[in-house]
Each structure stands twice: as C-alpha cells, then as structure tokens.
Amino acid sequence: MSEDPPSTRAGERRADGAAPGALPPAGRRSRQRARKPSRAGRNLPAAIGVGVALLAIVLVGLFFMPSAFVVLVAAFAVLGTREVSRALTVKQIHVPLPPLYAGAAAMPFAAFYGGPEALSFALVASALAVLVFVCLETAKDAARNAMSGVFILAWVPLFISFALLLLDEPNGAFKVATMLLLVVANDTFGYLVGVLFGKHPMAPKISPKKSWEGFAGSVGGAVVVGVLCSVLILHLQWWFGLVLAIATVAASTAGDLAESMVKRELGIKDMSNLLPGHGGIMxxxxSITFAAPVGYLLAVLLAPGAG
Known part of the structure; x- marks a missing residue:
C-alpha cells in the first residue's frame, strides 16, 4: 500500500468523480479536524480498523471455510475490476463490463478447482470475450478499449488468483497466510520507518511519500516475519523465509508503484472511497496482486511437496 496520503490533492480527482473543492473552506477545515490525520495524512484509526477486520475475515475463510475464501477472492477480483474500469473512464477508455465481470468472477474458481491449466483457459476465454464485445459494441477506439480490458483481466483477477493456486499446494493455507502476513509486514514496517526516518524518495514522480528508508524498514520487518513463519509455521528451512520475504517486499513495492503510476496517469488519488482510511479495494x-504470483512460484520452485 502506498505511503501517499489518501486525501485528494489539488488538481486531482477521485475515481468516483468527486471534484476537489466541493466543500466550502470552513466545511473542509471541520472535516479535516474530524478525521485527525496522522503525520503521513492517513486516518489511522479507520485504516487500522478496516485493515484488521479484512485480515480477520480473510484468515477465517482461509482456514475454516475454503469455499467461502474462494468466493471472497472472487468478490475482491470483481470489485477491483470495477474500480479500475471506472477509473479508466477519466481518459475516455470504456471497456466492456459484462465479459470483464464474468472473467473476474470465474478465474478464482478456475484456479482453485482446476489448477493452472483451468486458470489459463479462463484468462484466454475472458480475453476473447472482451475482444468480441468490443467489436460488437463500437468501432471507435476499439483497439484501445480491447487492450485495456485485457490489461485489467491480467492485472486484477489473474494475479490475485495465484493465491488460490498457492492454496492448493501442500500446507497451502499456511503458505497463503504467510504471504499475506509478509504483505502486511511490508506495509506496516515500511509506513512506520518511512514516516519516522524517510528522507530519500524512491520514485518522487510516482509516489513522493515512498522512501528508501521505508523500503529498508519493509525488508527488515518482513525478513523477521518470514523467517519465523518459515521455521515455526511452514516447518521449512530459515532461508526459505528469508528469500520469500525479500521477494515479497520487492513484488509488493512494485505492485504499489505500478498502481500509483496508473493513478498518476489518470490524475486520480484513490481508485474509490469504498474502504475508510484506505481508498478503494485496489x-x-x-501489493497482493504482485505478491501472490511470486509467492506461488517460490513455493513451487523452492519448497515442492513441503508441508
């Protein structure tokens, strides 16, 4: 997750269409006082509460109701797809929604019940459906709309479905939980160290608040969590946790910067305002969309059959 403040900056819009300056100055001041933002600009109580609630729901489904967990991942995929599709309309890019929603809902189930082959088939079928819908709807900007639709399918439902491929591995639920804890460690330690010591921006044109000091904090915190999970939960060698932690931080940071780059290009701050203190589902x-494929590949290559 980005260290940028979620409040809308001058000249930017949220993807849900809210324009800056909609409230009078007095209303804005009172609203800002009520939110009590932290040094980094977040509404920390709301952010922490929503984050803990989401993590608890995911872990309960992961360990006690796998089928419900699949439904939850599919719901996240559909909501994320919807947010990105709506955000692209800022640049007059209109993707066909029926095949996108159908593909986003189908890919997690294909991954869980059919494995990599079924997931690949679902992606190809969804992409072909997008192309057909674009051709039938209009010829204007058809190529741009079709490519944007395929991009969304790959970015959101395909990447997040790798978590369900990982779930099918030996000791899969604990591997997925470890991956999620590493993403949380990346966000938490990166945020804390970045706020306290951040001075050198990583990518000032994309995410001004993300610093190299925060990245170092992410690596340090994730390594501790990864090694402990590898030894105590996964019953693997400590070095697997080390490699997994570093790779997850790198992937999570890349995912964060990638979304920030898309939002910068679109001129928006948040994908939506669905989650208080966080912005939108995306x-x-x-971070998770990029971390899930990396976690799956490392589990297959470095810890096959381990459990």
Whole structure:
C-alpha cells in the first residue's frame, strides 16, 4: 500500500468523480479536524480498523471455510475490476463490463478447482470475450478499449488468483497466510520507518511519500516475519523465509508503484472511497496482486511437496 496520503490533492480527482473543492473552506477545515490525520495524512484509526477486520475475515475463510475464501477472492477480483474500469473512464477508455465481470468472477474458481491449466483457459476465454464485445459494441477506439480490458483481466483477477493456486499446494493455507502476513509486514514496517526516518524518495514522480528508508524498514520487518513463519509455521528451512520475504517486499513495492503510476496517469488519488482510511479495494490489493504470483512460484520452485 502506498505511503501517499489518501486525501485528494489539488488538481486531482477521485475515481468516483468527486471534484476537489466541493466543500466550502470552513466545511473542509471541520472535516479535516474530524478525521485527525496522522503525520503521513492517513486516518489511522479507520485504516487500522478496516485493515484488521479484512485480515480477520480473510484468515477465517482461509482456514475454516475454503469455499467461502474462494468466493471472497472472487468478490475482491470483481470489485477491483470495477474500480479500475471506472477509473479508466477519466481518459475516455470504456471497456466492456459484462465479459470483464464474468472473467473476474470465474478465474478464482478456475484456479482453485482446476489448477493452472483451468486458470489459463479462463484468462484466454475472458480475453476473447472482451475482444468480441468490443467489436460488437463500437468501432471507435476499439483497439484501445480491447487492450485495456485485457490489461485489467491480467492485472486484477489473474494475479490475485495465484493465491488460490498457492492454496492448493501442500500446507497451502499456511503458505497463503504467510504471504499475506509478509504483505502486511511490508506495509506496516515500511509506513512506520518511512514516516519516522524517510528522507530519500524512491520514485518522487510516482509516489513522493515512498522512501528508501521505508523500503529498508519493509525488508527488515518482513525478513523477521518470514523467517519465523518459515521455521515455526511452514516447518521449512530459515532461508526459505528469508528469500520469500525479500521477494515479497520487492513484488509488493512494485505492485504499489505500478498502481500509483496508473493513478498518476489518470490524475486520480484513490481508485474509490469504498474502504475508510484506505481508498478503494485496489488500494489494498495493489501489493497482493504482485505478491501472490511470486509467492506461488517460490513455493513451487523452492519448497515442492513441503508441508
């Protein structure tokens, strides 16, 4: 998750269409006082509460109701797809929604019940459906709309479905939980160290608040969590946790910067305002979408059959 403040900056819009300056100055001041933002500009109580609630729901489904967990991932995929599709309309990019929603809902189920082959088939079928819908709807900007639709399918439902492929591995639920804890550690330690010591921006044109000091904090915190989870939960060698932690931080940071780059290009701050203190679903999934494929590949390559 980005260290940028979720409040809308001058000249930017939220993807839900809210324009800056909609409230009078007095109303804005009272609203800002009520939110009590932290040094980094977040509404920390809301952010922490929503984050803990989401993590608890995900872990309960993961360990006690796997089928419900699949439904939850599919719901996240559909909501994330919806947010990105709506955000693209800022640049007059209109993707066909029926095949996108159908593909986003189908891919997690294909991954869980059919494995990598079924997931690949679902992606190809969804992409072909997008192309057909674009051709039938209009010829104006058809290529741009079709490519944007395929981009959304790959970015959101495909990447997040790798978590369900990982779930099918030996000791899969604990591996997924470890991956999620590493993403949380990346966000938490990166945020804390970045707020306290951040002075050198990583990518000032994309995410001005993300610093190299925060990145170092993410690596340090994730390594501790990864090694402990590898030894105590996964019953693997400590070095697997080390490699997984570093790779997850790198992937999570890339996912965060990738979403920030898209939002900068679109001129928006948040994908939506669905989650108080966080923004939209994609403002929470940005790290996970990139971390899930990396976690799956490392589990398959470095810990096959381990459990």
């Amino acid at each position: 403002d929470r999934l940005d």
